[in-house]
Amino acid sequence: MIVEETPAVEPRAELGRAALRTRSLVAGAILTLVFIAAALISFVYTPYDVTVLAIPNRLMPPSPAHWFGTDHFGRDILSMIMVGARTSIAVAFIAVGIGIGLGVPLGLTAAANRRSLLDEAIMRGNDLIFAFPALLIAILITAVFGPGAVNAIVAIGIFNIPVFARVTRGAALSLWTREFVLSARVAGKGRVRISLEHILPNLTNLLIVQGTIQFSLGILAEAALSYVGLGAQPPTPSWGRMLADAQTMIGLAPHMALIPGMAIVVMVLGLNLMGDGLRDVFDPRIRRSRS
Amino acid sequence: MVNFLIGRLASLLVSLIAASVVIFVVIEVIPGDPASYMLGLNAQPDTVAALREQLGLDAPALQRYFAWIGGLVQGQFGISYTYRVPVAELISDRLWISLPLAVYALVLSTLIAFPVGIWAAARRNSPADITVMGATQLGIAVPNFWFAMLLVLAFSITLRWFSAGGFPGWQAGLFEGVKALTLPAIALALPQASILARVMRSSLLETLGEDYIRTARAKGLSRRQTLWRHAVRNALIPVLTIIGLQFSFLLAGAIIIENVFFLPGLGRLVFQGITQRDLIVVKSVVMLLVFAVIMVTFIVDIAYAIADPRLRRQR
Secondary structure (H helix, E strand, C coil): CCCCCCCCCCHHHHHHHHHHHHHHHHHHHHHHHHHHHHHHHCCCCCCCCCCCCCHHHCCCCCCCCCCCCECCCCCEHHHHHHHHHHHHHHHHHHHHHHHHHHHHHHHHHHHHCCCCHHHHHHHHHHHHHHCCCHHHHHHHHHHHHCCCHHHHHHHHHHHHHHHHHHHHHHHHHHHHCCHHHHHHHHCCCCHHHHHHHHHHHHHHHHHHHHHHHHHHHHHHHHHHHHHCCCCCCCCCCCHHHHHHHHHCCCCCCCHHHHHHHHHHHHHHHHHHHHHHHHHHHHCHHHHHHCC | CHHHHHHHHHHHHHHHHHHHHHHHHHHHHCCCCHHHHHHCCCCCHHHHHHHHHHHCCCCCHHHHHHHHHHHHHCCCCCECCCCCCEHHHHHHHHHHHHHHHHHHHHHHHHHHHHHHHHHHHHCCCCHHHHHHHHHHHHHHHCCHHHHHHHHHHHHHHHCCCCCCCCCCCHHHCHHHHHHHHHHHHHHHHHHHHHHHHHHHHHHHHHHHCCHHHHHHHHCCCCHHHHHHHHHHHHHHHHHHHHHHHHHHHHHHHHHHHHHHHCCCCHHHHHHHHHHCCCHHHHHHHHHHHHHHHHHHHHHHHHHHHHHCCHHHHHC
C-alpha cells in the first residue's frame, strides 16, 4: 500500500472520482436489485407460464406480446429469464454462504494460532483446494452423484472456502497486532473470545466486499456449469441452460442467445460495480491510493 | 536458493499427493462400488463382477491407490471402459487441442493486456483511462462461452471468415489448426485480458508512486524513460503471479469453450466420460488438469524467486 507516498491528486479530480465511485455503487445496487426483484416476482407472477410449451409460437423475435421473444419450444424468454434469475441467485448466494460459513472460521482460527501447526495445516489445505478450479470440483462431483443444481452449489461453495479463509486470515493477522486486541488479551480474554468479539466485527466490511465479488463470480460459474450440463437440469430454467439451447439455433434465432447472455453480463456488472463502490465507501484510504 | 528450491519441491510433492488422494477418494471410495455405478442399475451381477475384476476393484483401496499412482508415474492411466483403449492414448490425442488452445489464449491475453494496462496507467484518470477501465469492467462480466457464441454469430455465420466449429487436425497444417483455434482463443482470452489489464495498471500505478521513480525523474530521465526502464519492470512481478493463476482458469475455460466450437479436446472427453460413467477417463483427466495447475503454480513461485531474491528468504 502506498497511502502516504501517493502524490497528491488534484482535489477536483479526486472529488470527481469519489462521486463516480459512489455513482458506481448506486448503479450497481440498482442493477442487482432489479434482478433480485425479478427473481422474487417470478414466484407469484411471470408474463407466461414457463412450463407450458407452445410450439406454434416458437422462435418468435422480440415483440410487444413477447418482449424478449420466444425459444424453440415457444416459451416466453422474459419469463424464463425471471425464473432463471432465481436459480442463478440462489446458487451463487448459497455458495457464498458456504464460503463464509467455513472459510471465515478457518481464517480466524489460523490467524489466532499464527505460525502454529494448525495455521500451517489450514493454509496448506487452502492451497490444495486452490488447485481445483470450480469446474473440476463440479466434474468430480457430477461424475459420482450425477448432475444437478446442488452440485453447482457445492462446487462453487468449496471453491469459495479458501478465498474467504485467506482474506479473513490476512486481515485478522493485522488486527491481532492492534492495541485494542492487546488490551483484550491483558484483560484475560481467550483467543476464541477475542476472535469473535474483537476481530470478526472488524472484518464485516471486508467480508461484505469479498462476498459481493464472490457472488458475481458465482453467477458466472453457475452459468458456465449449467451451460455444460453440470448444473441445474431441465425443466428448471437457468441462464446457462438457455444459452446451451440457443447454441444450435444461433443463426436462426440470435435473440435466444443474446438475451440470456446480456442478463448474465448486466447482473455480474451490477455486482462488480457494487463491490467496487462498497470497497471505497468502507475504506476511503483505498480510494486515494488505488485509482 | 538451494534450500528454497528443496522446500518448494517438497511442497510440490505434498500437493500432488494430496490432490491425487482427494481425486481417488471421490471417484473410487465415495461411490461404494464403482463397477456397479459404471454399469448402471440394470447390470447383470456377473457383468459387474467381471468389470470389478478387470478394474482390480477387489483389492483393498490403499493397494488400488498405489497401483494407480504407480501407473501414472509410468504414464499408464488405465484402460477406458467405454473406448476400450488406454486412457493415455485418448488423452494425448486431445491434449494437443486443449493445451495449444490454452497457451494461445494466454499469449493473446498477455499481448492485449500489457499495452492496454500500461497505456491506461500512464494516462491515469484521463478520459482514455476511464474508458479503458469501463471496457475492462465489461470484459470481466462477459461469460467466455457466451462471447464465443457471439464470435461464431459474427465471424462464422454472418461474415463467414472462420468455420463455426470442428478441428481439421494438425496434419492439415499449422495454419489450418491455428485458424480453427483462433475464435476459441479470442473468446477465452478477452475476459482474462480484462483482469490482467487491470492488474497491470494498478501494479504500475503503485510502482509509479515509489521513491526510486522520483529519483529517476530527478536525475533527468524523461517520463517515458522512467516508465519503461524502472516502473514497468518492477510492476511485472505481481502481474506474473496473475498470469500463472490465469493458466489454470484458461485450461478449465478451454474445456467449456471446446463445447461451443465442437473441438474434440479434453473437455469433450471428460463430459463424454461423465455421461458414459467412464470414471477412469474422468479420474485421469481431472488428475492431469490438477497436475498442470500445481506445476504452473510451482513454476511461477520459482520464477518469482529468480526475479526477486528477497522472496527466497521470506518463505
